[in-house]
Amino acid sequence: DAGVIQSPRHEVTEMGQEVTLRCKPISGHNSLFWYRQTMMRGLELLIYFNNNVPIDDSGMPEDRFSAKMPNASFSTLKIQPSEPRDSAVYFCASSLGEGAGANVLTFGAGSRLTVL
Amino acid sequence: AQSVTQLGSHVSVSEGALVLLRCNYSSSVPPYLFWYVQYPNQGLQLLLKYTSAATLVKGINGFEAEFKKSETSFHLTKPSAHMSDAAEYFCAVTPGGGADGLTFGKGTHLIIQP
Numbered sequence: 001d002a003g004v005i006q007s008p009r010h011e012v013t014e015m016g017q018e019v020t021l022r023c024k025p026i027s028g029h030n031s032l033f034w035y036r037q038t039m040m041r042g043l044e045l046l047i048y049f050n051n052n053v054p055i056d057d058s059g060m061p062e063d064r065f066s067a068k069m070p071n072a073s074f075s076t077l078k079i080q081p082s083e084p085r086d087s088a089v090y091f092c093a094s095s096l097g098e099g100a101g102a103n104v105l106t107f108g109a110g111s112r113l114t115v116l
Numbered sequence: 117a118q119s120v121t122q123l124g125s126h127v128s129v130s131e132g133a134l135v136l137l138r139c140n141y142s143s144s145v146p147p148y149l150f151w152y153v154q155y156p157n158q159g160l161q162l163l164l165k166y167t168s169a170a171t172l173v174k175g176i177n178g179f180e181a182e183f184k185k186s187e188t189s190f191h192l193t194k195p196s197a198h199m200s201d202a203a204e205y206f207c208a209v210t211p212g213g214g215a216d217g218l219t220f221g222k223g224t225h226l227i228i229q230p
Contacts, residue, residue, distance in 0.1 A: 033217050035220075042220060042221070042223060043206065043220040043223075045218070045219070048217045055216075056216070056217070091159055091160070093159075093160075103148050103150070103167070103210050103218065104150075104165060105160075105162075105218060106162075107152075107159035107160045108159050109157075109159045110158075110159055
């Protein structure tokens with residue numbers, strides 16, 4: 001398996017622009033998580049899905065952030081409009097969602113976002 | 117609610133010396149606990165996990181951690197540090213059972229001195 005695949009790996013954009021980050025989870029994993037990592041706040045859980053359904057989005061910072069999971073193999077995190085304080089590394093992770101592997105998250109390599 | 121506290125944002129040890137990274141947790145229910153490692157410009161990789169079985173958990177790369185309920189701790193150790201162990205280490209907690217996501221500590225940067 002290729003693991004969790006995220007794109008783009010790096011994104012530089014200007015304030016006010018729309019940003020879309022993409023994630024392909026591991027095949028067969030039922031849960032998908034979006035995290036944000038910054039020096040100041042560390043790793044924060046933004047939102048997670050079980051079987052493509054959003055379960056908890058309480059970590060999404062503002063209405064400018066939205067996430068979708070239209071099918072089991074694809075998810076997007078969108079920021080519109082983007083602001084400089086959104087600069088961070090965004091990680092996608094997936095897990096089996098049940099059984100012994102329910103809590104074992106496999107992370108992608110991350111998308112480093114810089115908003116100028 | 118659950119949380120973890122990692123004591124020391126930076127830890128420096130000599131190559132061949134004992135590595136000890138500290139983690140204390142807070143959880144209203146029996147927790148599942150994890151250690152992850154992050155190398156520069158990479159995602160997080162699972163080192164080991166505690167899920168209410170044996171209190172001493174062995175992981176990859178010679179690391180192990182011991183769950184101590186009385187101390188609410190889950191410290192990570194390795195008997196002999198190697199240069200390749202230099203990385204960021206994260207402790208994480210989740211309430212036992214379901215896949216609700218992990219709450220991570222702020223991380224500890226491990227520096228290995230030659």
